[in-house]
Amino acid sequence: MKQQWWIGYGAVALTVPGLALTVPPAVGQSALAGYSVRVTSAGDGPVQPDEGLTLREAVELANGTLTPEQLSEAEQAFVQPLPTGQGSxxxxxxxxxxxxxxxxxxxxxxxxxxxxxxxxxxxxxxxxxxxxxxxxxxxxxxxxxxxxxxxxxxxxxxxxxxxxxxxxxxxxxxxxxATQTTPxxxxxxxxxxxxVDSSPLSPALELFRIEDAxxxxxxxxxxxxxxxxxxxxxxxxxxxxxxxxxxxxxxxxxxxxxxxxxxxxxxxxxxxxxxxxxxxxxxxxxxxxxxxxxxxxxxxxxxxxxxxxxxxxxxxxxxxxxxxxxxxxxxxxxxxxxxxxxxxxxxxxxxxxxxxxxxxxxxxxxxxxxxxxxxxxxxxxxxxxxxxxxxxxxxxxxxxxxxxxxxxxxxxxxxPPRNSYHRRRETGNAAINSPEFDAYSFASGAAEVTLTGTADPGTEVDLYRIAEEGFPYSPLSESLGTVTASPEGTFSASLALPPGTRVSAIASDPEWGTSEPAPVAAVLAADGTLPDLPATPVELPTCAAPVPPPAPVEPPPPLEPLVLTVPRNIHFALDRSDISPESAVILDQIAAVMLEYPFLTVELHGHTDPRASAAYNLALSERRSLAARNYLVRQGVPPERMRIVPFGETQRRSQGSGRVEYARDRRVEFVFTDLRGLDIIFQDQEADLQLE
Amino acid sequence: MRRNQRQLYRGLLFLLALVLSYCLSHAGPPSTVAQAQSRVFVNQATAQFDGPEGPVTVTSNETRVGEDIVPLSIVKTADRAAAEPGDVVVYRLLVTNPSSRAATPLTITDQLPRGLIYVPDSVQTTPLQPTQQVTTDSSLTLTFPSLEPGASVSIAYGVLITPDAVRGDGRNVAQASAPGFAPVSAPFQLTIRPGIVSDCGTILGRVFVDKNFDGQQQPGEPGVPNAVVFMDDGNRILTDPDGLFSLANVLPGYRVGTLDLYSLPGYTLAPNLYRIEDNSASRFVRLSPGGLGRMNFAVTPTFGEEQS
Known part of the structure; x- marks a missing residue:
């Protein structure tokens, strides 16, 4: 009997340290000692006591998988313990x-x-x-x-x-x-x-704990x-x-x-x-x-x-x-x-x-x-x-x-306007109707113009000014104020707007959300004409980092009419989309021009020769434009100034079906936009033509 | 000139005389050719031989040439137009003798297509009873003593569709014949559906964003709409807004499907950290006849899309 008790105690005594060891460090977070560590070596490699403290060693110290005692004395000098409870x-x-x-x-x-x-x-x-x-x-x-x-x-x-x-x-x-990798x-x-992947070298994986918040x-x-x-x-x-x-x-x-x-x-x-x-x-x-x-x-x-x-x-x-x-x-x-x-x-x-x-x-x-x-x-x-x-x-x-x-x-x-309750079940924001103005144009009164229209009852109608012309759903550029639609579903707003202004509106309802914009309505002059408002110059935003305000310099001399010569195409090998060294020279010229004139924007039109299927060629032309774009990005051209437009085989350069004609077809064309009066001669070049 | 005209008149008169004489000679009593058409030649053979008990005379049936016999009529129907293995189809035949002679004896034969067999003892006839009935697996022969003019006999019988029928054409022909009558036949086309022995299978699948890289879709792993899956036979399948797809009537055997990554820009196949096999770019399904196969594609956001 007594012997059995002893055995029992022994078993408990043996298992307790084992339990303590199996508790992963992540659970015993409070037990982690905090250090203030200075990384002094930019090297990387296996953890070992040497001269400098690497980032890997620092992370292991913080994780508690490495103790200061395992470091060399030189390294220990860069480690200071912190009071308990403080993170490393x-x-x-x-x-x-x-x-x-x-x-x-x-x-x-x-x-x-x-x-x-x-x-x-x-x-x-x-x-x-x-x-x-x-x-x-x-x-x-x-x-x-x-x-x-x-x-x-x-x-x-x-x-x-x-x-x-x-x-x-x-x-x-x-x-x-061999296998894909996790992102x-x-x-x-x-x-x-x-x-990272499921290769046999990867650590054995237990089930994810991602459900546990x-x-x-x-x-x-x-x-x-x-x-x-x-x-x-x-x-x-x-x-x-x-x-x-x-x-x-x-x-x-x-x-x-x-x-x-x-x-x-x-x-x-x-x-x-x-x-x-x-x-x-x-x-x-x-x-x-x-x-x-x-x-x-x-x-x-x-x-x-x-x-x-x-x-x-x-x-x-x-x-x-x-x-x-x-x-x-x-x-x-x-x-x-x-x-x-x-x-x-x-x-x-x-x-x-x-x-x-x-x-x-x-x-x-x-x-x-x-x-x-x-x-x-x-x-x-x-x-x-x-x-x-x-x-x-x-x-x-x-x-x-x-x-x-x-x-x-x-x-x-x-x-279209909601014509059935069921539209709510199959439309974003439950098919809240966009507001509609009663007319496409409103005559301005002496000081104000009264805009009237219909919207879903009780919704809040935000009125907007439209800056861009041409499209009945042009972008909403500036908020003009908010009115509430009546229970009958009508709204009316009196605003001081100059004739020639164009307006649109969106409706919002806390129960459903915000609607699409209304078709544009215009404010007419009292005599019924639509005057042209003076175009306000728009400063196009850029993605560039702010630069320190430049030191005041004397105004530059008036620009002479500049004449530039820019190549407008590069060529590719058969079924390839990589940039050849010859094409890279051409692209460097284009990049130089784009860097010199930061307002230039360019569309990259990719083309292929007419062989292979249309779908394949479309993809190939896209890869070609992308390759050219990525090359230019690497040269420092901001990506916001380039757009990819793949054309596939739809717009050939030549008519024939010889090797030379096909080589001319396999190209990316650079179509510059927003020239701002710059006189550029775009040059078709064939220096980088690649015959099959 | 005048002389020529006179010669022409003379020739015309001669022609007229010829035509008149022909018409007169044929306007008389009916000719012997027309009489022969309505006459019936009855032909009967007799044979005599010396038997052990003296001379014997046997007489054949009569054949009648020239008689305008209305043929027998035969109508065949069934209780369904389409059947599957395991079904019993009840056929009905109606044989009528619209002529003025008795059809003696009347023989009715029914030939079944592959895979259809008679249900034993299912033949019922009204109002006559057959004197002889011979049934094999695929044919039925009934003999009636005589079908009087204007009389009909109706025959019903059951046929069992066996799985073999899927390979046959389902067309079945009944024929009625009697001495002196031209044989008549009536076909019936039965559509054989494979039914329970159909060997086409179904493939189900889904395309979803795998978050825990186990190849299975769990809560929080949304389906990808409009992803394209190509099958080995060229079928192109589009997933629904929940990322699901199904493909019915797939021939059994080894089937392969693969995900067209071009249809879901920004995603690529997700690694499967638990099963090496599911890291393949295509799914391989052994579809048993009538079976169900599953092709799940786990995807994950991608980078470094191939630049060739």
């Missing part, structure tokens, strides 16, 4: 000129809560250089991939309250291999990140970083795949970053991103060869907000919500020049209760805001925004359950 801090003290940390492998997942990785501590960081919070000063410390290595993720964050500040991260992507990113935020890292902050571009601002030799991937995290904050040049989206959410705050970032020129949308939201995004960002010159939508759950707030952003490669809406909304206000949405080859019909999306309030230069409606509600390819990209155009 990683600062940088790299020798000047060696501030690029080139990784050879994935850094360990960050599981230390409240860890701060602060690149602004590096000597030489000029915090005052930032003129605009959207364009933070150039970081000094950059984190990238060693040449010849492949690293899928820059930083992988799995702990609460981690802050990443003042770093430049670029070059994180994967190459083709790489500069910064990947998720509890238990998935392995408690395990998701909370309150991660990404600020003042340059993602996707090195500190010198050049296009990196190896572009990153995605910027910030908020895969499974709550209350993440992404603020004051410059996110540029990614193959995929700048910010993409995965399974859960509740409470995501994206504010005051400059998101420029992303989506070059992958997910084209600048901010792509998927999964749970309840109470998220996208505020005061500059979203410019990305290849798809500025913001695309794909089958999300929960509402987001999109306020104060400048969303312009997007849709460089895909003609999509500037903002595409799916889901209910989103709010879009005080944004500027413009220069988009598609509508401003599109609301999907499926899954049925309701109560989206889209008010107080300004629009310009759209190729579509300012607000486009998809109707009749339209779910074609175009409907998920560009919307379906103006809707």
């Amino acid at each position: 801090r990683i600062g940088f003290d790299l020798p000047a000129g060696q501030t690029t940390i080139a990784l050879v492998d994935l850094l360990p997942e960050i599981i230390a809560p409240e860890l701060v990785i602060d690149g602004t501590t590096q000597a030489g960081y000029d915090a005052s250089a930032g003129l605009d919070p959207k364009f933070p000063p150039a970081p000094v410390v950059s984190l990238t991939v060693a040449e010849g290595s492949e690293v899928a993720r820059g930083l992988t964050i799995a702990a609460d309250g981690v802050t990443v500040r003042g770093l430049s991260l670029y070059g994180f992507r994967t190459s083709d291999r 790489p990113a500069d910064i990947f935020i998720s509890a238990l990140a998935p392995p 408690e395990a998701a890292p909370r309150g991660v902050v990404i600020e003042q970083n340059w993602l996707g571009l090195p500190p010198d601002g050049e296009f990196p030799a190896v572009p990153s795949a995605f910027g910030v991937s908020v895969f499974n995290a709550v209350e993440t904050t992404i603020r004051n970053n410059r996110i540029q040049n990614h193959d995929g989206s700048a910010i993409i959410t995965g399974f859960r991103a509740d409470g995501l705050q994206v504010s005051e970032n400059a998101i420029i020129g992303n989506g070059l060869a992958g997910m084209p949308d600048a901010i792509r939201l998927e999964g749970a995004i309840a109470s998220s907000a996208i505020t005061d960002n500059l979203i410019c010159a990305n290849d798809g939508s500025g913001i695309y919500l794909f089958k999300t759950e929960g509402a987001t707030q999109i306020t104060g952003n400048a969303i312009q020049y997007n849709g460089r490669r895909f003609e999509r809406a500037a903002v595409y909304l799916m889901g209910n209760d989103h709010q879009l206000s005080d944004n500027f949405i413009g220069y988009q080859p598609g509508p401003g805001v599109a609301v999907t019909a499926y899954p049925l999306s309701l109560r989206n309030q889209i008010r107080g925004n300004r629009y310009a230069g759209l190729d579509g409606l300012s607000i486009d509600l998809n109707t009749q359950g339209n779910t074609g390819v175009q409907d998920f990209q560009k919307g379906d155009g103006p809707n």
Whole structure:
């Protein structure tokens, strides 16, 4: 009997230490010791006691997988313990000129809560250089991939309250291999990140814990970083795949970053991103060869907000919500020049209760805001925004359950008035009717003009001035005020508007959402004529970073009539879309001209010879335009000044069917627009003709 | 000139005389040719031979040449126009003798197509009863002693559709004959549907954004609309707004489908971290006859789209 008791005690005594060992460090978060660590070596490689402290060693110290005792004495000098309960801090003290940390492998997942990785501590960081919070000063410390290595993720964050500040991260992507890889990113935020691929070398995977909201890292902050571009601002030799991937995290904050040049989206959410705050970032020129949308939201995004960002010159939508759950707030952003490669809406909304206000949405080859019909999306309030230069409606509600390819990209155009209650079930924002003016023109009175019309009863009708001419649904450029429709469904507004003004209106109802705009009505003079208003010169916005105000210089001498000679085409080899060295010379000339004259914009028309199928050739011509565009981007030409227009085999250069004729057909033509009086001779050149 | 005219008149008169004489000679009593048409030649053969019990004389039936016999009529119907294996089809034949002679004896033959067999003892005849009934698997022969002028006989019988019928043509011919009557036949076309032995299968599938890289669709993993799936036979399938698709009437065997990544810009196939096989760009389904196959495609946001 007694013997049995002893055995029992022994078993308990043996298992208790075992239990304590199996508790992963992430659970025993409070037990983690905090250190203040200074990274002094830009090298990377296996952890070993040596002269300098690397970032890998610093992260392992913070994670508790490395103790200071395992370091050399020289390294221990850079580690100071912090009082218990305080998160670790990683600062940088790299020798000047060696501030690029080139990784050879994935850094360990960050599981230390409240860890701060602060690149602004590096000597030489000029915090005052930032003129605009959207364009933070150039970081000094950059984190990238060693040449010849492949690293899928820059930083992988799995702990609460981690802050990443003042770093430049670029070059994180994967190459083709036997299986596909999980999406790489500069910064990947998720509890238990998935392995990069499913090769036998990858760690064995237990089931994901993505359903458990408690395990998701909370309150991660990404600020003042340059993602996707090195500190010198050049296009990196190896572009990153995605910027910030908020895969499974709550209350993440992404603020004051410059996110540029990614193959995929700048910010993409995965399974859960509740409470995501994206504010005051400059998101420029992303989506070059992958997910084209600048901010792509998927999964749970309840109470998220996208505020005061500059979203410019990305290849798809500025913001695309794909089958999300929960509402987001999109306020104060400048969303312009997007849709460089895909003609999509500037903002595409799916889901209910989103709010879009005080944004500027413009220069988009598609509508401003599109609301999907499926899954049925309701109560989206889209008010107080300004629009310009759209190729579509300012607000486009998809109707009749339209779910074609175009409907998920560009919307379906103006809707007819609701003729049945059932329209509400198959139209975005429950088919709220757009207001209609009683006439296409209103005669101005002595001081004011009275605009009357009909709208859904009880809705609030926002009146807008229209600046652009020609199209009955031109973009809404400036708000003129709000009136409420009567219970009978009529509205009337008296405004002091000069004759010649053109107006439109949208209706909003808290129960349903915001409508499409009304067809434009004009204000006539008292004698019934429509005078032409003097055109106000529009200062076209750009995506450029603010520059310090230039020192006052003497006014330049009046410009002589300039005559420029610019080649207007480059040629390609049969069935190829890569840029030959000869074509690169031509492209360099074009890039030089575009850099010299920053107002020039260009359309890249891709063409092929007439062989192979039309669909194949269309794709091939698109690849050719893209290759030329990407080359120019690398030469520093801003992406917002170029548009891809593939023509396939529809517009041949020549008539015959010989080798020379086909070689002439295989080309990209550069069609310059907005010349501003510049006298340019466009030259057809054949220096780079490639015969088969 | 005048002389020529006179010669012409003379010639015309001669012609007129010829025509008149011909008409007169044929306006007389009916000719012997017309009489022969309504005459009936009855022909009967007799044979005599010396049997063991003295000379025997046997007489054949009569054949009648020249008699204007109204042929027998035969109508064939069934209780359905289409049938599947396992069904019993009830056929009805109605044979009528509209002539003025008795059809003696009357023989009715029914030939079945492949895969149809008679239900034993299912033959019913009214009002006459057959003197002889010969049934094989695929044919039925009934002999009646005589069908009087104006009389009819109705025959009903059941036929079982076996799975073999799918390979036959379903066309079945009944024939009635009697001495002195030209045989008449009536076909009936039955549409054979494969029914329970159909070997076409169905393929179901979905295209969705995989968040946990397990190849299965769970809550929070939305379907991708308008994705294109190509089958090995060239069928092009478009997913619905929920990312689902289905393909009916697929021939059984090994079927391959692949996702056209060009139809979903921004996405590529997701890695499957649990099953190596599901990392393939295409799905391979062994579709058993009448079976159900599944082709799920998990996708994930992409970068670095191929630049050739």
